[in-house]
Amino acid sequence: MPVSFPVAWEDLDNVSPADFTVHTAAGLLGERDPWVELMQEPQELPADLVEEGHTIPVARVQAMHEGKRRARARRT
Structure with a gap:
């Protein structure tokens, strides 16, 4: 592995x-x-960049991971 x-x-x-x-x-x-x-x-990230990351909706992150999971499943 x-x-x-x-x-x-x-x-x-x-x-x-x-x-x-x-x-x-x-x-x-x-x-x-x-x-x-x-x-x-x-390197320290600027506070505004960190704050911007906190504004990404959880549903959006979950959808991104689901898309990656489906793509992996298609490849196998």
């Missing part, structure tokens, strides 16, 4: 999602933490 795993831009052409599974990820980490190495420093 594939897992999310950070990959440096320069390595993208040399890897595929199948390279990172629940069985291989721990061994690929070793003693390093690629999330710390590759991720930018956290």
Whole structure:
């Protein structure tokens, strides 16, 4: 089963999602933490952007997730 795993831009052409599974990820980490190495420093979101996110109606969010669920079901 594939897992999310950070990959440096320069390595993208040399890897595929199948390279990172629940069985291989721990061994690929070793003693390093690629999330710390590759991720930018956290950024604070502007208050108005956060507030705008709070105004999205719950029904709209549920409809979005339902659409994604149906699309997944069609692909399988």
